[in-house]
Amino acid sequence: MVDPTSDLGEDIDEADAPSCASCGxxxxxxxxxxxxxxVExxxxxxxxxxxxxCKVAAADEA
Structure with missing residues (x-):
């Protein structure tokens, strides 16, 4: 798997890309x-x- 946080997501297939925790x-x-x-x-x-x-919206919901 390609690192999904590397260089603005270059060379990442959509299937391996992370999804937004707020909007999906x-x-x-x-x-x-x-x-x-x-750490948890x-x-x-x-x-x-x-x-x-989206980050702020998720924090507001928490």
Missing amino acids: SKIIQSPTHRVVTW DGSVRTQHFCSEE
Whole structure:
């Protein structure tokens, strides 16, 4: 699998691309792609967002 966070998503097939945690859109070659990373129960967790707006919307829902 190609790293979905590499260089704005170049060379990533849509099937392997991350989905926005807020709106569900596939994130491919998006300069507005945001990733939130945290550690939970000893494991690294991530959430991908297609834009700052979706990141803020998800935070508002939490």
